[in-house]
Amino acid sequence: xxxxxxxxxxxxxxxxxxxxxxxxxxxxxxxxxxxxxxxxxxxxxxxxxxxxxxxxxxxxxxxxxxxxxxxxxxxxxxxxxxxxxxxxxxxxxxxxxxxxxxxxxxxxxxxxxxxxxxxxxxxxxxxxxxxxxxxxxxxxxxxxxxxxxxxxxxxxxxxxxxxxxxxxxxxxxxxxxxxxxxxxxxxxxxxxxxxxxxxxxxx
Amino acid sequence: xxxxxxxxxxxxxxxxxxxxxxxxxxxxxxxxxxxxxxxxxxxxxxxxxxxxxxxxxxxxxxxxxxxxxxxxxxxxxxxxxxxxxxxxxxxxxxxxxxxxxxxxxxxxxxxxxxxxxxxxxxxxxxxxxxxxxxxxxxxxxxxxxxxxxxxxxxxxxxxxxxxxxxxxxxxxxxxxxxxxxxxxxxxxxxxxxxxxxxxxxxx
Numbered sequence: 001x002x003x004x005x006x007x008x009x010x011x012x013x014x015x016x017x018x019x020x021x022x023x024x025x026x027x028x029x030x031x032x033x034x035x036x037x038x039x040x041x042x043x044x045x046x047x048x049x050x051x052x053x054x055x056x057x058x059x060x061x062x063x064x065x066x067x068x069x070x071x072x073x074x075x076x077x078x079x080x081x082x083x084x085x086x087x088x089x090x091x092x093x094x095x096x097x098x099x100x101x102x103x104x105x106x107x108x109x110x111x112x113x114x115x116x117x118x119x120x121x122x123x124x125x126x127x128x129x130x131x132x133x134x135x136x137x138x139x140x141x142x143x144x145x146x147x148x149x150x151x152x153x154x155x156x157x158x159x160x161x162x163x164x165x166x167x168x169x170x171x172x173x174x175x176x177x178x179x180x181x182x183x184x185x186x187x188x189x190x191x192x193x194x195x196x197x198x199x200x201x202x203x
Numbered sequence: 204x205x206x207x208x209x210x211x212x213x214x215x216x217x218x219x220x221x222x223x224x225x226x227x228x229x230x231x232x233x234x235x236x237x238x239x240x241x242x243x244x245x246x247x248x249x250x251x252x253x254x255x256x257x258x259x260x261x262x263x264x265x266x267x268x269x270x271x272x273x274x275x276x277x278x279x280x281x282x283x284x285x286x287x288x289x290x291x292x293x294x295x296x297x298x299x300x301x302x303x304x305x306x307x308x309x310x311x312x313x314x315x316x317x318x319x320x321x322x323x324x325x326x327x328x329x330x331x332x333x334x335x336x337x338x339x340x341x342x343x344x345x346x347x348x349x350x351x352x353x354x355x356x357x358x359x360x361x362x363x364x365x366x367x368x369x370x371x372x373x374x375x376x377x378x379x380x381x382x383x384x385x386x387x388x389x390x391x392x393x394x395x396x397x398x399x400x401x402x403x404x405x406x
Contacts, residue, residue: 015289019289021289023313024315024316025278028280028281028283028312028313028316029278029279029280029313029316030265030269030272030278030279030280030281031278032269032270032272032273032276032277032278032279033273033276035269035273036273058261058262059261059262059265059281062233062262062265062266062269063265063269063279066233066235066238066265066266066269066270067235067269067273069233069235070235070236070238070239070270073235073236074235075228075232075233075234075235076232076233076235076266077231077232077233078231078233078262080231080262086218086222086224109231110226110231110232112227113227113231113232
């Protein structure tokens with residue numbers, strides 16, 4: 001997505017070969033107009049999937065997920081990184097490993113918010129090693145819901161997330177795919193040079 | 204705000220005399236259309252305040268703040284509840300006490316996202332004891348920014364938050380004000396019976 005790539009080039013800060021900071025427009029300060037454009041792009045991509053619910057993980061997936069949910073007129077559920085004391089027995093839960101922080105954390109979802117009738121679009125701000133996404137998939141499975149699509153804002157394509165999730169049988173649509181942050185330079189995968197997985201739909 | 208009160212009556216779950224669960228439309232599952240209506244209501248209320256930035260706190264303030272920021276065409280900044288290892292020396296920070304969880308937690312903001320030129324609207328999902336709001340005010344002061352308004356989705360008016368923040372010299376606009384959760388019943392403050400602080404603007 002050109003607009004997003006421009007924003008990343010202009011405002012992204014490379015911290016090292018693996019860490020890109022985009023906290024000036026995505027995950028600390030948020031550009032709401034950009035979030036709406038990301039939402040529209042996800043809608044264009046997934047419009048035929050009969051989505052009934054958007055699923056994301058707190059915190060930084062919420063903004064693009066909310067705009068997408070607004071445009072599709074469906075609820076947005078965010079998986080929580082804490083365990084409610086009040087809802088103890090009513091939760092789906094799974095453990096996610098964060099390679100960045102080298103910790104395991106729990107993600108939880110109130111059972112009543114996901115059902116076997118749901119066709120779910122999972123949206124997140126980043127995909128790196130894919131652990132968060134696999135955690136969400138686990139929760140979707142526990143709920144016997146259908147995973148209709150995975151939408152990622154920024155994919156660090158030099159890490160293993162997309163491969164892992166694809167091996168698990170799911171397709172990932174990423175709005176920007178970064179192939180390298182080496183030599184203090186942001187390289188994107190040239191999507192026009194890659195065979196399109198989704199025919200006839202603009203990336 | 205009538206629509207919000209209806210949603211609270213319909214979907215709110217009273218857990219005890221102090222705890223109201225609204226996680227089916229506000230802070231776990233989110234109703235995006237409602238968030239847009241909340242955003243519009245905040246805009247109606249604060250439209251003359253020349254807002255340059257919305258400030259909120261992760262996680263559940265983000266959705267209404269984002270819609271308000273979208274409508275006002277200004278950035279949204281959310282205060283983080285963790286301390287970035289990368290941005291160590293570039294952060295404003297303050298400590299907030301949570302009476303609900305009986306813990307202190309740090310909230311932080313990257314310094315470059317708030318400036319003395321900013322006229323800030325602080326938005327949050329709940330006001331109970333006002334500690335989160337006072338923490339945000341502290342950070343706004345550290346940045347020498349101007350606090351132009353405080354917008355709260357649900358105020359637990361039987362707790363001390365509004366009084367504390369008012370005593371500190373700030374006015375709070377709450378979209379729904381709950382006067383009691385006792386006897387398993389949600390009571391709202393009848394705004395039509397209360398003198399309006401902001402003349403001529405619909406609450």
